[in-house]
Amino acid sequence: xxxxxxxxxxxxxxxxxxxxxxxxxxxxxxxxxxxxxxxxxxxxxxxxxxxxxxxxxxxxxxxxxxxxxxxxxxxxxxxxxxxxxxxxxxxxxxxxxxxxxxxxxxxxxxxxxxxxxxxxxxxxxxxxxxxxxxxxxxxxxxxxxxxxxxxxxxxxxxxxxxxxxxxxxxxxxxxxxxxxxxxxxxxxxxxxxxxxxxxxxxxxxxxxxxxxxxxxxxxxxxxxxxxxxxxxxxxxxxxxxxxxxxxxxxxxxxxxxxxxxxxxxxxxxxxxxxxxxxxxxxxxxxxxxxxxxxxxxxxxxxxxxxxxxxxxxxxxxxxxxxxxxxxxxxxxxxxxxxxxxxxxxxxxxxxxxxxxxxxxxxxxxxxxxxxxxxxxxxxxxxxxxxxxxxxxxxxxxxxxxxxxxxxx
Amino acid sequence: xxxxxxxxxxxxxxxxxxxxxxxxxxxxxxxxxxxxxxxxxxxxxxxxxxxxxxxxxxxxxxxxxxxxxxxxxxxxxxxxxxxxxxxxxxxxxxxxxxxxxxxxxxxxxxxxxxxxxxxxxxxxxxxxxxxxxxxxxxxxxxxxxxxxxxxxxxxxxxxxxxxxxxxxxxxxxxxxxxxxxxxxxxxxxxxxxxxxxxxxxxxxxxxxxxxxxxxxxxxxxxxxxxxxxxxxxxxxxxxxxxxxxxx
Ligand SMILES: Nc1ncnc2c1ncn2[C@@H]1O[C@H](COP(=O)(O)OP(=O)(O)O)[C@@H](O)[C@H]1O
Ligand SMILES: [Mg+2]
Numbered sequence: 001x002x003x004x005x006x007x008x009x010x011x012x013x014x015x016x017x018x019x020x021x022x023x024x025x026x027x028x029x030x031x032x033x034x035x036x037x038x039x040x041x042x043x044x045x046x047x048x049x050x051x052x053x054x055x056x057x058x059x060x061x062x063x064x065x066x067x068x069x070x071x072x073x074x075x076x077x078x079x080x081x082x083x084x085x086x087x088x089x090x091x092x093x094x095x096x097x098x099x100x101x102x103x104x105x106x107x108x109x110x111x112x113x114x115x116x117x118x119x120x121x122x123x124x125x126x127x128x129x130x131x132x133x134x135x136x137x138x139x140x141x142x143x144x145x146x147x148x149x150x151x152x153x154x155x156x157x158x159x160x161x162x163x164x165x166x167x168x169x170x171x172x173x174x175x176x177x178x179x180x181x182x183x184x185x186x187x188x189x190x191x192x193x194x195x196x197x198x199x200x201x202x203x204x205x206x207x208x209x210x211x212x213x214x215x216x217x218x219x220x221x222x223x224x225x226x227x228x229x230x231x232x233x234x235x236x237x238x239x240x241x242x243x244x245x246x247x248x249x250x251x252x253x254x255x256x257x258x259x260x261x262x263x264x265x266x267x268x269x270x271x272x273x274x275x276x277x278x279x280x281x282x283x284x285x286x287x288x289x290x291x292x293x294x295x296x297x298x299x300x301x302x303x304x305x306x307x308x309x310x311x312x313x314x315x316x317x318x319x320x321x322x323x324x325x326x327x328x329x330x331x332x333x334x335x336x337x338x339x340x341x342x343x344x345x346x347x348x349x350x351x352x353x354x355x356x357x358x359x360x361x362x363x364x365x366x367x368x369x370x371x372x373x374x375x376x377x378x379x380x381x382x383x384x385x386x387x388x389x390x391x392x393x394x395x396x397x398x399x400x401x402x403x404x405x406x407x408x
Numbered sequence: 409x410x411x412x413x414x415x416x417x418x419x420x421x422x423x424x425x426x427x428x429x430x431x432x433x434x435x436x437x438x439x440x441x442x443x444x445x446x447x448x449x450x451x452x453x454x455x456x457x458x459x460x461x462x463x464x465x466x467x468x469x470x471x472x473x474x475x476x477x478x479x480x481x482x483x484x485x486x487x488x489x490x491x492x493x494x495x496x497x498x499x500x501x502x503x504x505x506x507x508x509x510x511x512x513x514x515x516x517x518x519x520x521x522x523x524x525x526x527x528x529x530x531x532x533x534x535x536x537x538x539x540x541x542x543x544x545x546x547x548x549x550x551x552x553x554x555x556x557x558x559x560x561x562x563x564x565x566x567x568x569x570x571x572x573x574x575x576x577x578x579x580x581x582x583x584x585x586x587x588x589x590x591x592x593x594x595x596x597x598x599x600x601x602x603x604x605x606x607x608x609x610x611x612x613x614x615x616x617x618x619x620x621x622x623x624x625x626x627x628x629x630x631x632x633x634x635x636x637x638x639x640x641x642x643x644x645x646x647x648x649x650x651x652x653x654x655x
């Protein structure tokens with residue numbers, strides 16, 4: 001703290017803003033620099049005016065606007081919409097509480113999440129109302145969720161330390177609970193083939209990270225194992241998976257998983273996609289965690305062993321926590337790319353965010369549109385992907401800053 | 409060789425190779441209960457390797473090591489039993505950076521000795537008080553100075569109530585002004601009757617508290633004796649040369 005203050009005091013004086021000077025120095029310092037500047041300027045103006053002409057004259061936005069529910073939750077029945085809303089509320093409360101209790105990293109994620117809700121709200125207010133009207137409008141839900149995060153954050157700060165364990169237990173129960181809420185008990189209320197849109201995309205990427213986490217950590221530990229068989233198996237698995245594109249793993253899961261199971265067991269396409277994404281992501285996670293494990297100095301293990309801790313306790317209490325802490329930013333990065341990569345499930349026929357966009361384009365209502373509505377629809381979907389990825393990468397920078405500032 | 413019940417560490421003809429390189433060459437020594445032994449010698453002479461064989465951070469390939477009546481073998485239970493009785497203080501401290509000072513000290517009592525958290529914390533605070541840093545208990549190691557970190561490391565070892573403590577150049581990584589605070593703690597320990605083997609070049613410390621000084625060179629014990637003998641009347645040329653360089 002003290003050093004920050006003294007540094008800002010000794011910073012060099014800032015010169016006043018001098019526009020012509022800045023232009024001359026940065027854009028027109030030499031003749032070829034001037035040429036590049038002019039050419040780039042022409043290109044930028046062309047692209048931007050072209051874009052705005054299209055954006056403000058096209059009628060095609062109506063397709064995305066009329067399909068708000070499809071984009072958000074797929075063909076999930078309107079009467080059951082309270083289920084994803086409840087699930088979102090659960091996440092919001094847990095996240096807010098964690099942010100309040102732990103601050104630091106959790107706080108960064110909380111702010112990111114609440115910010116995302118507000119940005120989505122802003123996006124949604126641009127769209128016409130749903131038809132038939134939903135019991136709660138999307139904007140209201142999103143703002144409500146953002147408010148819930150804020151409230152939970154305040155509660156977390158007030159509650160402090162003693163909320164720690166309840167929250168940790170809550171997070172562990174969150175994933176199965178959410179799946180149960182979305183499906184209804186026993187999977188009766190809403191079959192997974194109706195799940196879709198942003199909800200399915202989120203679900204696939206969160207499942208991919210949550211479920212692949214234990215697997216990936218085990219693979220990472222296995223790869224460093226002194227038992228040759230274990231090590232061999234882990235190396236082969238990791239290198240095989242990393243050597244093939246996700247789409248092949250997805251096809252394998254769709255086409256080959258049924259071969260390994262008795263014929264009366266039918267698993268639906270979403271579960272198969274989750275399995276594929278999990279198996280795929282575990283291999284990458286394993287390599288990231290292994291990197292973290294390798295960065296732990298040998299002295300840490302020696303000190304732990306010298307104190308009498310056995311191999312298992314040394315791993316669980318000393319090396320793994322440090323390794324995981326070190327790779328948090330990398331794991332967030334992996335989550336972001338997984339979030340985008342799940343769009344491949346559209347190819348195997350799932351209605352995720354991208355699949356929904358493709359479905360909208362083929363709806364009969366828009367057949368009469370000159371040139372179709374695919375530009376506008378894909379643009380909206382791309383913006384949603386971008387909002388999520390961008391907020392996540394901002395949070396991840398925040399996390400990195402927090403880790404650097406924190407104890408060590 | 410006759411074995412006395414007084415001997416808490418017995419090494420007989422211990423040898424150790426790294427590949428083809430013989431880092432320890434027939435090292436034999438007996439350390440009595442409560443004895444303070446200082447090990448010195450040029451860099452690379454095998455001092456660290458030697459004391460690390462005593463708690464099996466390095467595996468010896470020849471000879472016998474018996475610690476507190478337990479013979480070191482490949483049996484993991486023997487190794488764990490020995491490690492519970494033998495503490496080690498490292499040159500680089502090796503504190504756990506993700507745990508607070510207090511957690512560093514309570515970790516082993518809770519997870520190895522199965523003491524309750526409360527009991528361990530109380531004892532940890534006593535030990536931190538004793539090494540003079542109780543007010544830092546809730547900080548992380550990264551927030552402490554080198555000397556403070558090394559004192560935490562000593563408290564962490566003491567929390568296991570070891571019968572023997574091994575020190576591997578505990579003051580070599582410290583700024584000069586912090587050496588004394590660590591040596592003072594070590595002197596108190598020596599006076600309290602804990603068996604200590606210290607690899608150190610602090611000859612003042614050796615003169616003052618050591619019962620015996622051992623000089624190692626090229627993986628062998630070249631000479632050993634009381635500090636008085638060692639500093640005033642060394643026999644071997646190599647010892648004389650070493651002392652002339654260091655004093
Ligand atoms: N893990 C290792 N692998 C190979 N050689 C080693 C290893 N550890 C130590 N040595 C070698 O063994 C010799 C003794 O090392 P060490 O016991 O650390 O010496 P000292 O502590 O006296 O400086 C040195 O020559 C060193 O290079
Ligand atoms: Mg050494």
